[in-house]
Amino acid sequence: MKLGTDEHTRLELSSHPTVLVEPPTLTMDPIDVPYLYEAYAKESEIAENISESILYRLYNLFVTSEAREIRVHGYVNLQSLELESFRQTSDSTLINGIIDLIELKDKHNPETDFSMIHDIEQYLPTFNIPIMETYTEDRDQQQGIIVPDSETSDKFTLTTFLDQLTQLLPYYSDSMELIIGDIKTRSVQSIPRQQSVIESAKFQVFYYHQFLTILATSGNSYRSLVDSWQLRNVDLDVPINYKTMFMLLKKYGPLLFDDMIKLSKGVSLGMDQFDEFIINNPTTKSTVVYDPSECFAEHKSSHPLLRPWVNPPTLRYLLARCSQMYQVLGPFISPKCKVEYRNGHTHKVIATNEYEFDSNEFKAQIHKASSFWNGSQNPKINQDISKCKYCEFKAHCPVPHHQVHNDTGDGIQPPPKKLGDLVYHEFLHVQM
Template sequence: MRFGPLATARRFIQIPRISRLTGLNIPDERLAPTKEELDIIDQLPFFQKEFKPTNRSITKAKRAYLDKKLPIVRQLFPNPQDEDYLSYKIPENLPNPFLDAYARATTNPVTGTVEYDGTPRLSVTKLLTKRWCELRETYDIYSQVPIFEHGRISRGRREHQKLEDDVHLPLQSVEEFKAEFEIDIPDDAFHTLVEDWFQTMTRLLTLFQKGQAREILCHGYLSSKACRLLDGSVKDEEDVLISGIIDHLILKKRDAATLSPTPLKLNLSSAASYDLRQILEVLPQLVQDASQELEVIVSDVKTRSTKTIPQQQTVISASKTQVMYYRYFLENLSSNADRTYQKLLINAGRRGFDVDAPINPAKVIYLMEVDSVIEQDMLRLQSGVPIGFAPFDSYIESCDTQMQYTLEDFDDLIQDLRTRQKYGHLFTKWTTPVTLRYFAARLAQMYTNLSPLLSTNLMVEYYSGDVNFHNILFKYDPKELERESVDSAMFWFGKRNIEPIKPTLRNFLTYCKYCDYESVCLWKKEGKDACRSLGDDLTDLDQKVEGNDSTTTN
């Protein structure tokens, strides 16, 4: 066990029982340190290291970032007693971090409806308010200034992308098609969500084909009233959407000591068998048959500049909690296709999208080029044939009129012979439009194949460059996740105070070193002052001990 400076000092201090000190107040000025002695204490290396102002070099970009952010935070967290420092209390006029600072909810004076100037949803990582210091997180949330992207963040993003490309690298032909396609392929927020849902669906199929998949979307909902994760259907407008991206899913043998990906015995070699409807009809039985032998491990990837894992226990704990959120969301999404379909429709609605708005045909053609697994479904929509998922098919059948959806213009716009040969039969009027509702249906069906395979074994992977140098394996703990989620919800919905790091010397050295608010943090200042008064406290204790011993002797 390692001991800090205080623990070392305490080995030379005999602390009597509390009962011996009760009622004693015998001062002895002989024990009080002189001014010269206090100056010597202040110059000790330990106190110099802890309390000396840091002079880290700051780039011009970082300085400009701080010059923008800090005045905003100062205005929101004033400290009347000392204007040089920030208050560590949530502003009384903005008591709800989610509604007042993040979503920025307002009521339309004409319609009376609630509107949002910010983001009315959260991510899994946003729920991890204590992964470092919740006070720092709070200042960042209220500032509404995006996190500064330093070198470690951009490097980590590149390393994640490389891992993703190792499993899901687009074919060169797809990149060439995209560059040469004669019609612009939209990439606005709506069509990005379309591609994300399509990509998650096809990557889950890759999980069964190759034994692993990366960057998989998941989501759930958090009750702002009960401060709990929702287990069933979403019924309240105040239930908040929580989204996440799972770094890594691994399909492996349950009894294997290694993490070797193990594909399902899924025969998709022929063009006729590569039909999403047929795959979704046969996949559930294949999964069920393999569920005794195989399991899906949910994992998160952390990139590090060196081959070391974080020393802070809060960081390790937050990483585990993050993976448990993913596991919980997958369990819920895979439990019932009909309910998941509705959750996905609500997901899109919470993002402000119409699930029945037509998807740009250029995007549809591009997605078929990326993965032809949806091509037979597109022919079904073109001719008005049911896709084989009852909630979707019954909705389409119940619509009195369908909006016009046509690719007829493509017959004139597209001259490329290869494209015309491959997709020309689609350049007609369609009976059923391609919408987000369709992708919600197919993604919901694909999610449900995970249910029999989800393992209670979870993992955090640590990478430095291309090297996976360490893994943390642990068990899924629903009760621990419930405690963590309730605690986070209580913070986000303004039902508890900020809980900064514990004011210990070790924490100040560890957590405050690279904090943007280090020089203006009242919490740290008060903690520092408390440490400086430690000498006086020990002096008082010695006085009481000396006085008690003297009384006993007499």
């Protein structure tokens, strides 16, 4: 387990190096630190996570042709036994996943033709500027306040990024394609010998393929994202605290700065579903005045963010932007998937299994899995104890300890028909 985690981390950092930032230094007595500096810690932590794992990673896909560890999700209806584009009923079960690798490649010359990436750099000249180089701090006034660099800040906004990218990408929709991959780490120089393990890995990447396809093409990505977090009892409309807001601007300034200005002034973002929600639901606005200038009592600045905000930054805002980033991928979704087996010690690729997504095969798998989890199908007892060797649950499972056998006259009955239903409701169907 640790070997696999270490290898995934190594690959992730090779594509997305960690940017370490410190929160602003507050020159005030601790008793005077404003309430909103560290309030709503759970929601603010989620804001950091999705800014990195969706917004920035998908941005990175279009400027480098690959991205790793992308958050996706989907809904499986355990009664209709189907995958849904959003949560339609209480039978819609949320499934979360992390795609190990997404690659954007030329269909004919995948290893050499990066003309689309080069055109993006020329058509949108600031796309290839590292995030941290386009914003600076005004160190002569107050450490930690983000100030746009006059030479670059007016060239890049997330709205412009999305609008111009949407105009450019159709020229490449016939020549470029997305390939979705999963990475499996091995401690030995071979792939698994059990066909069931190979099949399991294939279906895992098939799930990821469909989750991303639905988020990119269904038109319901915003609703789906909102539902996914509300199911976990997360309040999408409380403000992201000051500390997190400053750190997000330090890490992803060009992506977020213009949006933050618009939110502070109460100006429309141009994302209809979010803008309409803000207009039609004024009661969702925080009753606490959002004024980041509270953090800098001695700072006398006309900086546009150091003022009371009309609309504070929230998770709902970030989800709206994430949904737009997913939708940009729509024209490039292809049936190609792959599972890459890597040696965790040498970091070398052992083998790569390539697959074409098969909708009929996937539907049959959804039916089979849902029938187990809703209790309508008998569980099948594992007959090959070698499969248990690396199982995380073997210490608690009766199978490797010969406490469960099949019903062939040995007097011990198989597990109850409702086992999947019991596990689902008692252990998995919880609000996280």
